[in-house]
Amino acid sequence: MGVTSTSGWIDELRRLLPDPRRVSTSHAVLENHSHDFSYHAPRLPSAVVFPETTEEVSAILRFANEHGIPVVPFGAGSSLEGHVVPVKGGISLDLTRMNEIVEVRPDDFVVRVQAGVPRSRLNQRLARDGLFFPVDPGADATIGGMIATNASGTSAVRYGAMRHQVLGLEVVLADGTIIRTGSLAVKSSAGYNLTGLFVGSEGTLGVITEATLRVYPLPEYVVAARATFPSVDAAARVAVGLIRAGVPVARVELVDDATVQAVNSYKGTNYPERPTLFLEFSGPEAAVRADVDFARDLAATEDGLGFEFESDEKARERLWEARHHAALAIAAASPGKKMMITDVCVPISHLPEAIRHARRTAEEHGIQAAIFGHVGDGNYHAVFMVDPDDPEDVARAERVNAAIVQHALARGGTCTGEHGVGMGKKKYLNDEHGQALAVMRAIKKTLDPRNVLNPGKIF
Amino acid sequence: MGVTSTSGWIDELRRLLPDPRRVSTSHAVLENHSHDFSYHAPRLPSAVVFPETTEEVSAILRFANEHGIPVVPFGAGSSLEGHVVPVKGGISLDLTRMNEIVEVRPDDFVVRVQAGVPRSRLNQRLARDGLFFPVDPGADATIGGMIATNASGTSAVRYGAMRHQVLGLEVVLADGTIIRTGSLAVKSSAGYNLTGLFVGSEGTLGVITEATLRVYPLPEYVVAARATFPSVDAAARVAVGLIRAGVPVARVELVDDATVQAVNSYKGTNYPERPTLFLEFSGPEAAVRADVDFARDLAATEDGLGFEFESDEKARERLWEARHHAALAIAAASPGKKMMITDVCVPISHLPEAIRHARRTAEEHGIQAAIFGHVGDGNYHAVFMVDPDDPEDVARAERVNAAIVQHALARGGTCTGEHGVGMGKKKYLNDEHGQALAVMRAIKKTLDPRNVLNPGKIF
Ligand SMILES: Cc1cc2nc3c(=O)[nH]c(=O)nc-3n(C[C@H](O)[C@H](O)[C@H](O)COP(=O)(O)OP(=O)(O)OC[C@H]3O[C@@H](n4cnc5c(N)ncnc54)[C@H](O)[C@@H]3O)c2cc1C
Ligand SMILES: Cc1cc2nc3c(=O)[nH]c(=O)nc-3n(C[C@H](O)[C@H](O)[C@H](O)COP(=O)(O)OP(=O)(O)OC[C@H]3O[C@@H](n4cnc5c(N)ncnc54)[C@H](O)[C@@H]3O)c2cc1C
Numbered sequence: 011m012g013v014t015s016t017s018g019w020i021d022e023l024r025r026l027l028p029d030p031r032r033v034s035t036s037h038a039v040l041e042n043h044s045h046d047f048s049y050h051a052p053r054l055p056s057a058v059v060f061p062e063t064t065e066e067v068s069a070i071l072r073f074a075n076e077h078g079i080p081v082v083p084f085g086a087g088s089s090l091e092g093h094v095v096p097v098k099g100g101i102s103l104d105l106t107r108m109n110e111i112v113e114v115r116p117d118d119f120v121v122r123v124q125a126g127v128p129r130s131r132l133n134q135r136l137a138r139d140g141l142f143f144p145v146d147p148g149a150d151a152t153i154g155g156m157i158a159t160n161a162s163g164t165s166a167v168r169y170g171a172m173r174h175q176v177l178g179l180e181v182v183l184a185d186g187t188i189i190r191t192g193s194l195a196v197k198s199s200a201g202y203n204l205t206g207l208f209v210g211s212e213g214t215l216g217v218i219t220e221a222t223l224r225v226y227p228l229p230e231y232v233v234a235a236r237a238t239f240p241s242v243d244a245a246a247r248v249a250v251g252l253i254r255a256g257v258p259v260a261r262v263e264l265v266d267d268a269t270v271q272a273v274n275s276y277k278g279t280n281y282p283e284r285p286t287l288f289l290e291f292s293g294p295e296a297a298v299r300a301d302v303d304f305a306r307d308l309a310a311t312e313d314g315l316g317f318e319f320e321s322d323e324k325a326r327e328r329l330w331e332a333r334h335h336a337a338l339a340i341a342a343a344s345p346g347k348k349m350m351i352t353d354v355c356v357p358i359s360h361l362p363e364a365i366r367h368a369r370r371t372a373e374e375h376g377i378q379a380a381i382f383g384h385v386g387d388g389n390y391h392a393v394f395m396v397d398p399d400d401p402e403d404v405a406r407a408e409r410v411n412a413a414i415v416q417h418a419l420a421r422g423g424t425c426t427g428e429h430g431v432g433m434g435k436k437k438y439l440n441d442e443h444g445q446a447l448a449v450m451r452a453i454k455k456t457l458d459p460r461n462v463l464n465p466g467k468i469f
Numbered sequence: 470m471g472v473t474s475t476s477g478w479i480d481e482l483r484r485l486l487p488d489p490r491r492v493s494t495s496h497a498v499l500e501n502h503s504h505d506f507s508y509h510a511p512r513l514p515s516a517v518v519f520p521e522t523t524e525e526v527s528a529i530l531r532f533a534n535e536h537g538i539p540v541v542p543f544g545a546g547s548s549l550e551g552h553v554v555p556v557k558g559g560i561s562l563d564l565t566r567m568n569e570i571v572e573v574r575p576d577d578f579v580v581r582v583q584a585g586v587p588r589s590r591l592n593q594r595l596a597r598d599g600l601f602f603p604v605d606p607g608a609d610a611t612i613g614g615m616i617a618t619n620a621s622g623t624s625a626v627r628y629g630a631m632r633h634q635v636l637g638l639e640v641v642l643a644d645g646t647i648i649r650t651g652s653l654a655v656k657s658s659a660g661y662n663l664t665g666l667f668v669g670s671e672g673t674l675g676v677i678t679e680a681t682l683r684v685y686p687l688p689e690y691v692v693a694a695r696a697t698f699p700s701v702d703a704a705a706r707v708a709v710g711l712i713r714a715g716v717p718v719a720r721v722e723l724v725d726d727a728t729v730q731a732v733n734s735y736k737g738t739n740y741p742e743r744p745t746l747f748l749e750f751s752g753p754e755a756a757v758r759a760d761v762d763f764a765r766d767l768a769a770t771e772d773g774l775g776f777e778f779e780s781d782e783k784a785r786e787r788l789w790e791a792r793h794h795a796a797l798a799i800a801a802a803s804p805g806k807k808m809m810i811t812d813v814c815v816p817i818s819h820l821p822e823a824i825r826h827a828r829r830t831a832e833e834h835g836i837q838a839a840i841f842g843h844v845g846d847g848n849y850h851a852v853f854m855v856d857p858d859d860p861e862d863v864a865r866a867e868r869v870n871a872a873i874v875q876h877a878l879a880r881g882g883t884c885t886g887e888h889g890v891g892m893g894k895k896k897y898l899n900d901e902h903g904q905a906l907a908v909m910r911a912i913k914k915t916l917d918p919r920n921v922l923n924p925g926k927i928f
Pocket of ligand 2: 496505508541542543544545546547548549552553564565571578584605606607608609610611613614615616617619621622654671673675676677678887888899923926
């Protein structure tokens, strides 16, 4: 694994940090940093380094850049396309000790955090000021990792993805230079949008050490709802109808009938095995009540088979249970297997057709899949379990994955709406971007000429 | 002006286009393309070229790049910092003949347009499908120019700036390469955000020929309101209070008392000479009514001196008149002078103090100013009229401008929230960005190594 052959530079690296134990070569630690949550093949780094300050990150990068040692930034390791796997060995740079909430500015709706802060902890802190941070990937990711993947989730339909929340960054470049992008202002036209360039760059252009984020008032009143429909198309029409009516819907998720079936057999529940919309409305109480009435009436026009809603927090959670358990239900059915998950995003009118195509393709290949989506964004996931040690099993799943991606690209969509490229989606970028991919490469080369930052990812 | 010395390449350029008249050297046309709407010194280009296709833009750029001839993209010329002034001569590339609305996709809330489409015409077309494009700079700018400056306006508080609307672009690079960025999907994590890099690049990285934009349903019901307050602070607290309560306010503009005074003497009106909030609420009728009630009650808690509202379109316009005439009132008071306009954006809690500081600074320098702002974003403008031929007059206004910018930067703000850098804000970028400015320069050099695209701007 290169640990012995590289012991020279590891010793040198230890001398760069005040505490040599913050450069670890313990097998358990290396193993922890060798994989993500998906089916992608693991590989151990030579060392895991735990910086505590931006200056330490700078010193580490300067050193790595001089010696041509790969550096893979690591947050919670919850990404899904092999992003954090150190495919060329080298350093896994674990940012979780940089987890300070630097400054909460409630009157500006702005917060400054270090990159290693987990989103759950940020939200705990913000709640004290009546605020919250809306971006909610399923895992308890770090803010740095969420920025690096341009993560989003169920609330993007109302608040947008990470890209829309990040006002500024502190970034350490490959050669150790520390820069600050953006400002505390909510908008700016002062030169190139470097902030936006680093969002979604997957650790290949710089290491994010601090971020300035927009935060939002906790809504006064929240209602969750669940509605079932005769078809995926009818459900999607209601979702789009709400948007068309200008209802500021906070969440709108679609789960297909086969997935509800899987949840029922996993949980022993008896949810109607129908395409189901999971909704959330939030805001001032009177406005929310008006929105819920409107949604219920709209569902009725599409032969809605049931419309339930709740405002109490516990009851809201119960109402959404089948959505939360969608992926788990599939995982539980295949113990020991690993997750492969598609993430295409299509123009929203194409979503029902795309979901039906995905379901059909999976069935044709004899693959059990959970299919659910952020229907307001045209983004959905098909989750299948694969045995990484069975090449046939993986190849079959890859074929379904590829068919789903090609279907989306042919309709003007993207191969990944929120998870990012990592290793898994590299093969689709040429089809998706054509000549623009060369521009991305040129920017990579300009900012990281020695290709030390997360090599082997995106390109 | 270089026209005669460059007649050789102008003849060659004429041969590149099917109709030689689309390369103009008529004085009237050159003059038209020598200036913007501001006090910045004009300069004539050597020729104005009117491409009609992306391929023509590509051929022109390839030619210009080979010969090292500057190219300045030109939309409506409504920018305010000398952006379109061809300070190094060369070609003014006028995109207004590329004004096709390529595709309206009402079910996807997406439209594809050529860069030269004026926003008014886009909105006329979208209305047929019950849609609209929200970004509304005061002028009838082109979509290409609005993208290139990352424009915004009164509706950014609800919908965001251009940056949030652009899903994809067709761009011609300096060497003539045509690329497509983004997709028709509303979100993506597929590699670097090139779309976001070109938004706000002011014609210095590439020529935008086509854009894919998000569009929104025309609201069912709209209410405009006007509320007066004893102080700028009280007015701002109400604006922030609405945001804090989760009211999806569509517009919220603040005009200071001295500006209302100027409007009264210009129009012969008798609006209360008090800090005034101009508001707009939109959405489903029941929700809007609830929002308006909430706003009126909130205004009362801040000793609001009056709260009027209207839903009829004509009445709404009348209610907002004093806001629309704010800049005009100042301009009318100084016939023959040109406009200088600040555009700082600060963390929103600092807005009242920033406005008071701007008013005080202008008064100390004996300058009459209109001061009004997008209070929900922390972005405001101070407009003064200057005589470009009177160096003392310009210098005095520049001192006020600089003081306003320094005040904003010291509070974590930006020198320009929506107008962009052009020539006028170049001098502030080092203070604002520090080392990050070198990264911007490196990107410029990578994409435009011969510095032919709008040279002398931003940097
Ligand atoms: C059960 C489950 C559900 C999920 N649901 C969603 C969902 O709904 N939406 C969604 O968007 N995602 C979802 N994800 C994916 C995942 O949570 C995101 O990709 C997450 O944003 C990654 O954050 P992280 O801290 O885990 O980063 P990591 O996985 O550690 O790293 C991700 C990438 O970012 C880079 N990186 C990390 N930190 C930094 C830094 N400080 N500077 C520079 N680069 C850095 C890494 O090098 C790597 O390339 C889900 C994952 C799981 C396991
Ligand atoms: C009265 C008035 C009020 C205004 N109010 C606002 C406001 O509230 N908010 C706001 O944001 N702005 C405002 N503006 C500024 C102005 O409308 C914007 O800057 C506008 O976005 C520029 O668009 P344009 O078509 O006029 O572009 P131009 O002025 O022609 O060009 C602007 C810049 O973009 C580049 N460019 C133009 N087209 C392209 C293209 N196709 N490809 C690449 N580069 C290109 C040019 O080279 C130049 O650098 C106002 C202006 C006026 C006169």
